[in-house]
Amino acid sequence: MDKRFSLIFLLVSGAFFIFTVGFTGFRIEDARRHNAAAAKARSSELAAKVQSLRDTTGGYDAPQFKSDMREVFTSEPRLLLLSLHSEQNGIIYFISRNRSYLKNPPSITPDWRGTPAYQVNRGYDALVSTSLESGGTGTTMDALFVIMGREDFYPILRDDLYLFLAFLLVCGVAILIIMSVLGAVVMPHNLFLHSEIIQSRQWNLADEKVIRRQLKFEFTDTLFSMGVGWAINSAMIIIAAATFFGKTAVTEIEQAHDMLGPLVGGTAALVFAFALILAGLSSTVTAGMAGSTVFAAIFGEPYDIRDFHSRIGVGLTLVAATAGIFLIGDPFKALLLSQMLLSVQLPITIVTQIRLTSSSAVMGKYANTPFLRIVLWVVAAVVIALNLMLFRSLILSLI
Secondary structure, three states: OOHHHHHHHHHHHHHHHHHHHHHHHHHHHHHHHHHHHHHHHHHHHHHHHHHHHHHHHOOOOOHHHHHHHHHHHHOOOOEEEEEEEEOOOEEEEEEEOOHHHEEEOOOOOOOOOOOOEEOOOEOOEEEEEEEEEEOOEEEEEEEEEEOOOHHHHHHHHHHHHHHHHHHHHHHOHHHHHHHHHHHHHHOHHHHHHHHHHHHOOOHHHOOHHHHHHHHHHHHHHHHHHHHHHHHHHHHHHHHHHHHHOOOOOOOOHHHHHHHHHHHHOHHHHHHHHHHHHHHHHHHHHHHHHHHHHHHHHHOOOOOOOOOHHHHHHHHHHHHHHHHHHOOOOOHHHHHHHHHHHHHHHHHHHHHHHHHHHHOHHHHHHHOOOHHHHHHHHHHHHHHHHHHHHHHHHHHHHHO
């Protein structure tokens, strides 16, 4: 590659990276300001709700008031803490998702008086205090909100990372091919779908014996499917390398089919064509299941092809895929791009699954053991390192 072009590409890439970082910071700050304003508005609504419940249930000490307040608190996912207090009566009502958010007093007692102090993470949490008037006694409502959580950071970082990668991928033809191989061999989508096939049947609602039995089948199914996929993809790579190395560069799927016949026999070309048909059918089924799972989950339902929402999800996915076919000008490049995208998001998939399966809040007693966590994080590190090495090889090839 021309040295001057390489230098220009590196300079432009560096400038675009700086722009992406700055743009990400701007989006994070904008989201923080927006969420902080929303927290203040929501605090005013909560204050009105508290006053209404106080008047309708008979006061702050009424059991019905405390019960209704707990429902209000649990319905607010961003609300970490809610406290009602006054100088005369101390802490009247307190509820929190984590007791550590209350710094002072160390423990709530009837005789404590003063102003409570809270653990507030600057830039991530917002404490909003609202005055409530109760029979001439000044009562204050303190509400601690999350203004920047994982659900806020993740979309911003993900979108901007993809923006930067999209820029690099325009010029990284060689890296596309290598990363597409990694994405095709590992098949990250199956890490989720094979689990969903089992979980969507709601066996987790059965007794302990059934759960253990189905977990064993799920493990066997995933291991066998991934193993077969690895073998098939590896065989394709080996055959392609042995057949086409030193020959004319293959840039189209039709060209690969035409060259297979004279080089290894007509049967091989026929098998190749048949394999492409099976791969297309498999991808169609997989995409339909994935789209159906996501669409059904929006309505809080598991995947079930007999369900209306699951069927709508399948239909939307296949219609979108069919429409995309007519927009593809180069099927060979589209194939590389699709497999490359699998490789790019592979670390996200693996890290997400490790965190989910290692969480006792999600998995309960079936959460990963410490030893298994170490093994899984090592595997994740290797996959992420491979992606970084491929990216590094692109940069070095341009120097």
